[in-house]
Amino acid sequence: MAQPLPAGKLTVGTRWRYSQGGLHAAFDYPVELGTPVFAVAAGVVLDCNDGVTNKPKPNVVGAPSNWVLLGITHAGRKASVLYQHLSPGINVTKGQKVAAGHQLGESGSSGNATGPHLHLAAMWGHRDRGSRYDYLKGIGSKEGVPSDGTASNEICIFPPSLVYGPGSARTLVSQATVLASGLVFVDKLRFGTSNSDSVKRLQFVLNRIKLKDGRNLKISGNYDIDTLNEATKWQLQKDGCLPGSVGADGNIGLKQARKLFAAPYTVKPHS
Numbered sequence: 001m002a003q004p005l006p007a008g009k010l011t012v013g014t015r016w017r018y019s020q021g022g023l024h025a026a027f028d029y030p031v032e033l034g035t036p037v038f039a040v041a042a043g044v045v046l047d048c049n050d051g052v053t054n055k056p057k058p059n060v061v062g063a064p065s066n067w068v069l070l071g072i073t074h075a076g077r078k079a080s081v082l083y084q085h086l087s088p089g090i091n092v093t094k095g096q097k098v099a100a101g102h103q104l105g106e107s108g109s110s111g112n113a114t115g116p117h118l119h120l121a122a123m124w125g126h127r128d129r130g131s132r133y134d135y136l137k138g139i140g141s142k143e144g145v146p147s148d149g150t151a152s153n154e155i156c157i158f159p160p161s162l163v164y165g166p167g168s169a170r171t172l173v174s175q176a177t178v179l180a181s182g183l184v185f186v187d188k189l190r191f192g193t194s195n196s197d198s199v200k201r202l203q204f205v206l207n208r209i210k211l212k213d214g215r216n217l218k219i220s221g222n223y224d225i226d227t228l229n230e231a232t233k234w235q236l237q238k239d240g241c242l243p244g245s246v247g248a249d250g251n252i253g254l255k256q257a258r259k260l261f262a263a264p265y266t267v268k269p270h271s
Helices: 160-164 175-179 197-207 225-237 254-260
Strands: 027-029 036-038 043-049 066-074 077-086 103-106 118-124 182-185 265-268
Touching: 066 103, 077 103, 175 197, 182 197, 197 225, 254 265
Parallel strands: 182 265
Antiparallel strands: 027 118, 036 103, 043 066, 066 077, 077 118
């Protein structure tokens, strides 16, 4: 599983129940507006909603918000993960396939919220717009209802210490956390390079950039034809290169790498 938020942002607020005892059945992460929100696993966007401003309407049940409903497979079963209260301008569309760690959007305060936070709920089955709040559906009698210290029924995903036991969270380093920083060697950003961490970071960064007719890349470390095509789109759309020019051949040069990889990345010409 990848983390739904950047490292250091996984502080949990409300869990299975609200402080007054009502059912919450999700994790609330209080984070500032605009914090990147990531897919916890590879899957497909079952549905989503966008276009609602960050003007919270606390205690207004059913107030429209921006959200993404991600369909995944967990422990061999279909499951859904709901990301709620996002900022307008989400990065995905209904039916889009995404990789683990793909940025879905940014945290916000849209809808029934008291302030900026990410509401993350996990449920068995692939849900739709009408059933995205049926948190208890699919919990069998043998599985029972979770205790008040957990969230989102027995498939709760984060924080890892609640799922996998105390201390294990330190060992669960997500792909998103690893690839969101580190060394990038420009001589590896060439078509044909294989099994390269620099290429993985390129694929990760390209997946987080909105490109016209862009596609989600598999984080493989192989500079394949799909990576070459997405890099070319970035060169044309974001770097201002002319079609057919040397700078738009899909291979990333030093100046382009420095544009693509801002801090906390470190760009070096050679490995």
